[in-house]
Amino acid sequence: MKKALITGVTGMDGSYLAELLLKKGYEVHGIIRRSSSINTARIDHVFEDLRLHYGDLTDANSLNRIVSSYKFDEVYNLGAQSHVRTSFDIPDYTSTVDALGTLRLLEAVRHYGVHKFYQASSSELFGKVLEVPQDEKTSFYPRSPYGVAKQFAYWMTVNYRESYNMFACNGILFNHESPRRGETFVTQKIVKALVRISKGSKEKLALGNLEAQRDWGYAKEYVEAMWLIMQYSVPEDFVIATGETHSVRNFLDEVADLLGLDWEEHVVVDPKYYRPAEVDVLLGDASKAKRELGWEPKVKFKELVRIMVEAELRGEE
Numbered sequence: 001m002k003k004a005l006i007t008g009v010t011g012m013d014g015s016y017l018a019e020l021l022l023k024k025g026y027e028v029h030g031i032i033r034r035s036s037s038i039n040t041a042r043i044d045h046v047f048e049d050l051r052l053h054y055g056d057l058t059d060a061n062s063l064n065r066i067v068s069s070y071k072f073d074e075v076y077n078l079g080a081q082s083h084v085r086t087s088f089d090i091p092d093y094t095s096t097v098d099a100l101g102t103l104r105l106l107e108a109v110r111h112y113g114v115h116k117f118y119q120a121s122s123s124e125l126f127g128k129v130l131e132v133p134q135d136e137k138t139s140f141y142p143r144s145p146y147g148v149a150k151q152f153a154y155w156m157t158v159n160y161r162e163s164y165n166m167f168a169c170n171g172i173l174f175n176h177e178s179p180r181r182g183e184t185f186v187t188q189k190i191v192k193a194l195v196r197i198s199k200g201s202k203e204k205l206a207l208g209n210l211e212a213q214r215d216w217g218y219a220k221e222y223v224e225a226m227w228l229i230m231q232y233s234v235p236e237d238f239v240i241a242t243g244e245t246h247s248v249r250n251f252l253d254e255v256a257d258l259l260g261l262d263w264e265e266h267v268v269v270d271p272k273y274y275r276p277a278e279v280d281v282l283l284g285d286a287s288k289a290k291r292e293l294g295w296e297p298k299v300k301f302k303e304l305v306r307i308m309v310e311a312e313l314r315g316e317e
Contacts, residue, residue, distance in 0.1 A: 007079030015042035057101025067108040087146035102153035123174040135285040174241035178219040179311035208273030218299035241284020
């Protein structure tokens with residue numbers, strides 16, 4: 001039985017990955033942070049099947065303790081301060097977790113002989129894009145503390161691969177959503193607010209840049225790509241994307257159409273939700289993943305929106 005460790009196991013991606021690995025017969029371990037409130041809702045349905053350990057990417061001792069205690073075959077680093085807008089407010093913390101946290105975990109993996117390491121990289125690496133679409137050869141130009149921290153983590157993963165002959169790889173995942181997405185992220189913020197409005201709420205939904213364009217996929221499919229990257233014959237980096245881009249305005253249109261609403265009656269644009277440096281358009285080219293891994297997305301934009309809206313109407317995650 002293979003053993004896998006997931007940081008960020010209580011998050012959206014972590015919960016889907018834990019499910020996938022359990023179905024594949026893995027012994028799945030996860031790192032969770034100690035909190036006064038319980039935040040395991042996304043994994044409660046598989047809680048008894050997981051082995052959870054208290055730790056933190058800001059604490060090298062906890063990472064060393066956990067990694068040294070088990071002979072892990074695979075380590076998936078999904079833990080992060082993952083909200084891009086928030087990273088402008090807490091750049092120090094974001095860098096400590098997302099950049100240096102990756103380094104701490106790589107060091108633990110190197111010292112204790114873990115076979116394979118996966119780093120959750122991000123399309124935010126491309127930021128002020130230098131070409132459209134973006135693939136594995138596109139130069140990076142991050143536009144947020146989050147993106148800069150993720151660039152550090154990306155290159156540190158490459159450096160450890162090349163310096164220590166480690167099976168260390170990056171999945172450069174473009175935006176991916178699901179009913180488990182946190183409600184401070186724009187897609188889920190839109191879905192939840194418009195569903196409440198459709199049920200009679202008189203609230204106004206405050207949003208930032210409605211023209212920002214993103215390549216949105218389905219998180220449940222994207223964790224399958226993570227696993228496939230780790231099963232590839234050699235450690236390489238892969239872009240994971242749908243190859244389609246849509247604006248926040250397009251997302252509003254789709255949700256409102258499903259609910260029979262005119263969103264313009266309920267949405268206000270609030271400058272406080274704008275980023276100091278905006279990323280205007282992200283569009284991924286996942287040709288390499290299709291060619292080398294046999295992975296391609298099945299759920300595209302309209303279906304993704306429908307999945308999220310219907311789950312919210314049912315009160316499900």
